[in-house]
Amino acid sequence: MPAPYELIYWPGAPGRGEHVRLALEESGATYSDTARLGMEECGGIVWAQMGDTNFGDKANAPPYSPPILKHGDLLIPQTSNILMYLAPRLGLAPTDDALAIYRLNALVLTALDGLSNEVHDTHHPIAKELSYEDQKTEALRRGQEFVKTRLPKHLSYWERVLKGEASGDGPWLHNGTFTYADLVMFQCIDGTLFAFPKVMAAAKESGKYDRVFALYEAVKARPRIAAYLASERRQKYSIGIYRYYEEMDVVPTEDK
Amino acid sequence: MPAPYELIYWPGAPGRGEHVRLALEESGATYSDTARLGMEECGGIVWAQMGDTNFGDKANAPPYSPPILKHGDLLIPQTSNILMYLAPRLGLAPTDDALAIYRLNALVLTALDGLSNEVHDTHHPIAKELSYEDQKTEALRRGQEFVKTRLPKHLSYWERVLKGEASGDGPWLHNGTFTYADLVMFQCIDGTLFAFPKVMAAAKESGKYDRVFALYEAVKARPRIAAYLASERRQKYSIGIYRYYEEMDVVPTEDK
Incomplete structure (x- = not known):
């Protein structure tokens, strides 16, 4: 079973996370979204990522801020970067043209x-x-x-x-x-x-x-x-x- | 002979173009840089790219602003995007790890x-x-x-x-x-x-x-x-x- 897509983003407004949601929704992908958890639970997850005490792990540098995409062990921050990773996997970018x-x-x-x-x-x-x-x-x-x-x-x-x-x-x-x-x-x-x-x-x-x-x-x-x-x-x-x-x-x- | 790297950027300050220059310089690549042409000649080249009358060509959308990298027929705008294209080619990013x-x-x-x-x-x-x-x-x-x-x-x-x-x-x-x-x-x-x-x-x-x-x-x-x-x-x-x-x-x- 492939790893699920997990979006880490604040609730309460579409924000930068919305660009990630739209890609996932358009392609019919299954994903979780911390924004649906409400401020308290979501805030805990977001701050665990961007707080001063997070130094990341062996593979992942600490992210500066959400949106963050979690896909298996991989954490990807930065909106345009997340989209660049997702788009070829979701059929939202050509895969037959490397440029x-x-x-x-x-x-x-x-x-x-x-x-x-x-x-x-x-x-x-x-x-x-x-x-x-x-x-x-x-x-x-x-x-x-x-x-x-x-x-x-x-x-x-x-x-x-x-x-x-x-x-x-x-x-x-x-x-x-x-x-x-x-x-x-x-x-x-x-x-x-x-x-x-x-x-x-x-x-x-x-x-x-x-x-x-x-x-x-x-x-x-x-x-x-x-x-x-x-x-x-x-x-x-x-x-x-x-x-x-x-x-x-x-x-x-x-x-x- | 591989196509040369051509940097299109304003003269008069390091600016965003500097990130591209540093990558090219560190790797010892041969490249041209419009900033070395002085304001008049360079300005003509930059404005031909970002001016209101440029609609791009069959392959390349008009760039919004410099820095722009020209490599053969390919025009790449946006600093981080240019670097992402150049780095694996210049030995400045791992090529054995797709992530x-x-x-x-x-x-x-x-x-x-x-x-x-x-x-x-x-x-x-x-x-x-x-x-x-x-x-x-x-x-x-x-x-x-x-x-x-x-x-x-x-x-x-x-x-x-x-x-x-x-x-x-x-x-x-x-x-x-x-x-x-x-x-x-x-x-x-x-x-x-x-x-x-x-x-x-x-x-x-x-x-x-x-x-x-x-x-x-x-x-x-x-x-x-x-x-x-x-x-x-x-x-x-x-x-x-x-x-x-x-x-x-x-x-x-x-x-x-």
């Missing part, structure tokens, strides 16, 4: 940097250790810069990738084939829609990013993804990477 | 997130598009939080990795073997020493991170690295990721 994984990993790293980390940093521009309220002035400024400059830059980039020849025919990012990079892009757009609904509605309406939104809808309509999103296994957005603050939900000043 | 690359990639992603991106964000907490002077108030606050909270967190983490069994004997991060992850760690420490000399001197003196500084010195003393650092191929620190601003170079308030 494809570098192309997909580049897309995934760019998406996670831009439409996940940068969205997070709008509400935490000074330090992760401080609350939003303690850095709200800076957050409002960073949020305004994000909707004005960074978000259009990222959306334009992805539209350009999807227009480019290497994306092939159809809605997907790589060579006309559905891959885990499309799942990552879906989650990044979904989270940004939650955090910045006004500017994202304007972006959709502008018609400038039709391929980006078509990819988003195409992933959302995949039967296993649709069933998963409707299930209790999908964590609700809350105080995670993607947060809704009314005062942050603005369109760029020039467009008012 | 080692995931362990090394996790270390590299953690180092680049923590001691490269976070150091950059101390002087650009609001937006990459604004100058330091336009976000100086926020930068000073982020810088103080960095030296107080984030930097000790990262240094402690790396000391823990090096204490852990998986790092093996000797100064290196993985299994007693010198790998590209050690080169990445060297550059992250070197840049942080440049940007925050006061707090880094205090960190060294504290004796709490002896393994981290021993790794740094061990990489620096490697003959090819030492020769490279003394050469004109090494870009000087300037207005890049790692910057020195006197007003940012503080020790945590409590320790004053």
Whole structure:
């Protein structure tokens, strides 16, 4: 019997763990998820991994932070790294092209940097250790810069990738084939829609990013993804990477 | 004849491209580097890749930003991704253990997130598009939080990795073997020493991170690295990721 996939991640929001869940759900894999255990039990498991007293074991360095994938004796931290390990095993990356994984990993790293980390940093521009309220002035400024400059830059980039020849025919990012990079892009757009609904509605309406939104809808309509999103296994957005603050939900000043 | 390695990166500071250079230099590989061409010629090459009118080609999506590695027809963007491609080819990652690359990639992603991106964000907490002077108030606050909270967190983490069994004997991060992850760690420490000399001197003196500084010195003393650092191929620190601003170079308030 193959080892089960075990996801170690915080409960209470989709977070970075969501990218791992979407890959496992899309492929119909059996997996456990510490987020389903609730904060107390899950917290114990997460802190045993990332706490100051964990030095790892003979094979595994201590992970810096979740998400962490446990597969048999192997512990893999870092979202893009976990996905790179899982995707060929789950049928979410080509296995007949040794270079494809570098192309997909580049897309995934760019998406996670831009439409996940940068969205997070709008509400935490000074330090992760401080609350939003303690850095709200800076957050409002960073949020305004994000909707004005960074978000259009990222959306334009992805539209350009999807227009480019290497994306092939159809809605997907790589060579006309559905891959885990499309799942990552879906989650990044979904989270940004939650955090910045006004500017994202304007972006959709502008018609400038039709391929980006078509990819988003195409992933959302995949039967296993649709069933998963409707299930209790999908964590609700809350105080995670993607947060809704009314005062942050603005369109760029020039467009008012 | 094998295709040459071609690094596409900005001139004027080591930057993210430096991680790629260190791998190529340590292994004695022949490579070209657009940074040596000076700003005008190099700028033309970089903008041809990342500009709004580049849609990539049949095999390669347009890259979001440099560093970009060109190897024959293959274009690989994203620092950690380039290194993952290069390291087994350059003898800087084990090739007899299929899982080692995931362990090394996790270390590299953690180092680049923590001691490269976070150091950059101390002087650009609001937006990459604004100058330091336009976000100086926020930068000073982020810088103080960095030296107080984030930097000790990262240094402690790396000391823990090096204490852990998986790092093996000797100064290196993985299994007693010198790998590209050690080169990445060297550059992250070197840049942080440049940007925050006061707090880094205090960190060294504290004796709490002896393994981290021993790794740094061990990489620096490697003959090819030492020769490279003394050469004109090494870009000087300037207005890049790692910057020195006197007003940012503080020790945590409590320790004053």
